[in-house]
Amino acid sequence: MLTQEKIDQLALQIGGELAVEIVRFLLENGENISEFLIAEKLGISINQIRKTMYLLQENNLVSSMRKKDKKKGWYIYYWTFSNIQAHTLITRMKQERISNLKKRLELETMTNYFTCKKGCIRMAFERALENNFTCTECNSILKEVDNSKRIKIIKEELGLLEAPEKVIEEPEKAEAAA
Ligand SMILES: [Zn+2]
Secondary structure, three states, X not given: OOOHHHHHHHHHHHHHHHHHHHHHHHHHHOOOEEHHHHHHHHOOOXXXXXXXXXXXXXXXXXXXXXXXXXXXXXXXXXXXXXXXXXXXXXHHHHHHHHHHHHHXXXXXXXXXXXXXXXXXXXXXXXXXXXXXXXXXXXXXXXXXXXXXXXXXXXXXXXXXXXXXXXXXXXXXXXXXXX
């Protein structure tokens, strides 16, 4: 499900704070929104808008239509936000995050890590052995790291990401079920 929060996050990753503002404005105002209207309402320049829009367009998150201003002789762009593409991108980003977390989890579970008291560097057993269990930064002795906390955090995030989305039940349905 597309929530405002998810759309904001997506826009932020692609085009920064300005992209969040512009996308919100497009969502509130419908299709084919003139760049001049965006510039006027948000108090930003046409150049700033175009720069941000190109970033969003590269990801197919917005589409544009251009029309020639007959009086002034220049082109004006009209922008529309794509819900379908946003949904696809959000799903893809979530899948990537899950797969990265799974890789990290496997690594953390399979590897014994070592570090010194100060925590200068974390190294796997083989590298610690090569260095005679001595920190390459401060020369103090390396001890095995308890990474159970790290593993727990990864598992928790995975649990949240893989949980089915909560669907808010419509009042009519709730009544019918009762
Ligand atoms: Zn050290």
